[in-house]
Amino acid sequence: MDKLIPVTQPYMPPLDEFLPYLNQIWESKIVTNGGRFHAELERSLCEFLGVEHISLFSNATLALITALQAMKITGEVITTPFSFVATTHALHWNGIRPVFVDIDPVTMNLDATRIEAAITPQTTAILPVHVYGYPCDVDAIERIADTYGLRVLYDAAHAFGVRRHGRSVLEFGDMSVLSFHGTKIFNTFEGGALICRDAKTKRRIDHLKNFGFVDEVTVIGPGINGKMNEVQAAFGLLQLEHMDRIADGRARVDERYRAALKNVPGLLLPPVPEHSTRNHSYFPVRITRDFPVTRDAVYDALREHNVAARRYFYPLISEFPTYRGLPSSARSNLPVASEISHQVLCLPIYPALTARDQDRIIDIVLAEAGLTQHAS
Numbered sequence: 001m002d003k004l005i006p007v008t009q010p011y012m013p014p015l016d017e018f019l020p021y022l023n024q025i026w027e028s029k030i031v032t033n034g035g036r037f038h039a040e041l042e043r044s045l046c047e048f049l050g051v052e053h054i055s056l057f058s059n060a061t062l063a064l065i066t067a068l069q070a071m072k073i074t075g076e077v078i079t080t081p082f083s084f085v086a087t088t089h090a091l092h093w094n095g096i097r098p099v100f101v102d103i104d105p106v107t108m109n110l111d112a113t114r115i116e117a118a119i120t121p122q123t124t125a126i127l128p129v130h131v132y133g134y135p136c137d138v139d140a141i142e143r144i145a146d147t148y149g150l151r152v153l154y155d156a157a158h159a160f161g162v163r164r165h166g167r168s169v170l171e172f173g174d175m176s177v178l179s180f181h182g183t184k185i186f187n188t189f190e191g192g193a194l195i196c197r198d199a200k201t202k203r204r205i206d207h208l209k210n211f212g213f214v215d216e217v218t219v220i221g222p223g224i225n226g227k228m229n230e231v232q233a234a235f236g237l238l239q240l241e242h243m244d245r246i247a248d249g250r251a252r253v254d255e256r257y258r259a260a261l262k263n264v265p266g267l268l269l270p271p272v273p274e275h276s277t278r279n280h281s282y283f284p285v286r287i288t289r290d291f292p293v294t295r296d297a298v299y300d301a302l303r304e305h306n307v308a309a310r311r312y313f314y315p316l317i318s319e320f321p322t323y324r325g326l327p328s329s330a331r332s333n334l335p336v337a338s339e340i341s342h343q344v345l346c347l348p349i350y351p352a353l354t355a356r357d358q359d360r361i362i363d364i365v366l367a368e369a370g371l372t373q374h375a376s
C-alpha cells in the first residue's frame with residue numbers, strides 16, 4: 001500500500017525551537033489566563049495581519065458563539081450552507097434561526113444578490129464565510145447591511161493573511177473569526193481569534209471569553225470559557241516566525257497542480273480572485289458533468305491509493321438532521337450549493353507535500369480523466 005497522503009498536515013517547526021518557550025512557561029508557572037505569550041501573540045498577530053483589535057480563543061467555534069453574544073444577535077441570521085458545520089452550530093447554540101441563502105457559482109461564497117430576498121422582520125445579521133480563503137463580495141454585503149441595519153460577522157476561518165486591495169479582509173464587517181485548528185494554515189494545535197473594530201468591544205469580548213469576569217467580584221454577563229492557554233500561544237508565536245516557509249510551500253503545491261491539471265476537460269480549477277492575495281489554504285477542484293466519471297469516483301480512486309482527498313463541503317450544512325427541516329434548507333432554495341457540493345474535491349495541500357507525492361495524486365486524477373494510464 002502506498003504511504004498515506006492526508007488532505008493537509010500542520011507545519012511543525014523544529015522541536016528544539018519550541019523548548020525555550022516551554023522552559024519559560026515552566027519557570028513562570030503561568031499557564032493560562034492571559035499570560036505573557038498570550039499578550040505577545042495578540043500583538044504579533046495584529047501586526048502580521050494588519051488589524052487593530054484581536055482576541056485569542058481556544059477555538060474558532062467558541063469565538064463565533066462569543067461574537068454573536070457580544071453583538072446580542074437574535075432572531076434570524078442569513079448564512080451559507082456551503083461551509084464547515086461549526087458556522088451554523090454557532091447560531092444554533094445562541095438560539096438563532098439560520099436562514100440559508102444560495103452561493104455564487106464561481107466564488108462558492110454566499111451570493112450577495114440573493115441576500116435581500118431572504119430578509120424578514122426577524123433578520124438581525126449576516127454570517128458569510130470566506131470559503132477556501134476567497135473573499136466574499138464584502139462591498140455588496142456592507143451595502144445591504146447598512147441599508148437594512150444588519151450586523152455582519154465573517155467566518156474567516158479560511159482567510160488567514162488574505163488581503164484585498166492591500167487591506168486585510170478581516171477589516172470588513174463588524175467582526176471576523178479565524179481558526180487556528182491543526183488543519184488550518186496557521187495553527188496553535190487548537191485555537192482561534194475574534195477580530196473587532198474598537199478597543200471597547202475587545203475589552204467586552206475579553207471579559208466574555210473569561211466567564212464574564214471583569215475583576216474578582218464583577219461578572220458582566222453569562223460569559224464562557226474560551227481562553228487560549230500559554231502553550232498554544234507560544235506555539236503560535238513560533239509558527240508566525242515560519243509563515244514565509246509555510247506560504248511558499250503551499251504556493252509551490254498550488255502552482256504544480258494548476259500546471260498539471262489546467263487542460264483537463266470537465267475539471268475546474270479553484271478560482272483566482274482579481275484583487276486579493278491568496279493563502280493557498282485549500283485546493284478545491286470541481287469535477288463537472290463534462291468529466292468522464294463522477295466526483296465520487298475520483299474520490300474513491302484517490303482513497304484506493306491512500307490519498308485522503310476531502311469532499312469539503314459535502315453534505316451541505318442544510319442537509320444535516322439538525323437543519324434539514326428549516327424552510328430555507330429546501331434543495332430548491334439552494335440549487336447552486338447542492339450542485340457544487342457534489343462536484344467539489346479538495347486535493348492535498350501542505351508545505352511538506354513532496355513533488356513525488358503530488359505527482360502520485362495528479363496521475364490518479366489524470367487517469368480518471370482518461371488522459372494517462374497510471375502504473376500502480
Ligand SMILES: *Cc1c(COP(=O)(O)O)cnc(C)c1O
Nearest residue numbers: 059060061084086157179181192
Ligand atoms: C475550521 C472551521 C471552523 C471551526 O474552527 P475550530 O477552530 O475548529 O472551532 C469554523 N468555520 C470554518 C469555515 C472552518 O473551516
